[in-house]
Amino acid sequence: MQRRRFTLGITAAALSAGPAPTSHRIGISDVERLQRRFADVVASDHRHGGQLGIEKQAAALADAALAMQEAGGATQRVRGYLYGCAAAFRSSAMWAAIDGQRFDAAQTHMREAQALAEMAGDQALKFRIWSHTGTMYRHMGRPAQALAANDVARGLSITRRDPMFASLGLARQVAICGATGDQAGARRAYDEAQRAMDRADPHEYRPMWLLAFYDQAELDSLAQSAYMALGNFERAEFHAFRSLAGLRPHMRRSRAITTSRLARAQLEQGAAEQATRTAMSVSTDAAVQHPRVALMLREFGNRLDTIAPDTDAAGTWSEYAHTTWGPAA
Structure with missing residues (x-):
């Protein structure tokens, strides 16, 4: 087991919680x-x-x-x-809740x-929760608490047993270093995360939630986030392209986030038309329904109006935004 x-x-049918089993004995099949x-x-x-x-x-x-x-009896193992x-x-x-910017609920x-x-x-679950906690505080603009929470995750014994967990902890530290303005720390954490990933045995058992998302593309996505925060837009663009090239098809949310950041990185380097095309390539569903993506694209539009007002790119984006979000956008 x-x-x-x-x-x-x-x-696909198992989407609701449903009632607890009526049996007086809970077993592995219920788990x-x-x-x-x-x-x-x-x-x-x-x-x-x-x-x-x-x-x-x-x-x-x-x-x-x-x-x-x-609902009934169970062995200690099943409990x-x-x-x-x-x-x-x-x-x-x-x-x-974190991804949707609902931070009170997340806490x-x-x-x-x-x-x-x-x-x-469960060490793996403890790691997941403390690592998420670090990400939550980073998104809340509290980088010192983000670093402290991520340090708890990185200090768990599972990171010493499995380099892939060590790599994920370091990858999230990259993003936190970006939020604190520590460019040298971000670079060092990225290199250490890469080395840990390279050491990891691909045949080692790992929980499904980790296998579903953490890979080279995610490491580069977190590096992109760090360099965006640091204002190093050329480096952010480099990591964005690396991430997008490796993203698996099911990672739709990640693709939308990385593409939105890429558009901003291109804009900040003066490539307004290219940046606008990139921003408009984000799926409409994500642009409308995902809170973080919608916020990033609105910020992109505001920055475009500042950097390149009265340009073809600004006009194209204004029309797109009106169609996507309505007149209030």
């Missing part, structure tokens, strides 16, 4: 049913990201996992798995997820 945790396939639903939540996040519906679904599934604890499922769902609710999910992960005794 340990080798199979969080690796089961996705079933596996929850794990399949967790896989579906992760897949939805990579397709859409930041949606309130994903957050609510994940929170409801966390409650369903806890309800199973009260540990149930707490792990609940923690995983809460961490996904937390991430959806509530964070506290619950941390407590559940402790009860589960």
Whole structure:
């Protein structure tokens, strides 16, 4: 069972929490049913990201996992798995709230997820939650707390056992260094993250949530974020192209975010027409429905009006924005 945790396939019909089982004995099959639903939540996040519906679904599934604890007898091992499922769902609710800029909700999910992960005794989940916490504080503009939370994640024993976890912790440190203005630290953390990734055994067992998103493309995306914050737009553009070249097809949310940042990096280097074409290549669904993407594109438009007003690029973007968001844009 340990080798199979969080690796089961996705079933499209399993989108709601549903009632707790009526059996008085909770077993591995009940845990596996929850794990399949967790896989579906992760897949939805990579397709859409930041949606309130994903957050609510994940929170409801966390409650369903806890309800199973009260529904009947279970072995200690099964109870540990149930707490792990609940923690995983809460961490996904937390991430959806972070991605949607709903930080009060994210902090509530964070506290619950941390407590559940402790009860589960799952190092990988603890890493996920503390790493998400660092990202949350970074997006909230609190880089000192972001660094402290990410240090907790990086200090867990799983980062010493598996270089891929070490690499992810360092990759997120790259972005935090960008937020603190530490260019040398960002460069050093990126190099260390790259070396750790290169050392990682590709055949090692890892949880599904990690396999679903962390790779070279994600490392370069976090580097792009860092260099954008540092104002090194040429370097940000370099990492953006590397990331986009390696993104897997299911990473739709990541593609929209990276492309939006790329447009801004090109604009800041004076390539207004190219930047506008790049910004307009972001999928309309992401531009309208994903809070972070919509914000970045609106900021792009404001910056375009400042840098290149009364140009063909500005006119093209104004028409696009009117069509996409309406007159208020």
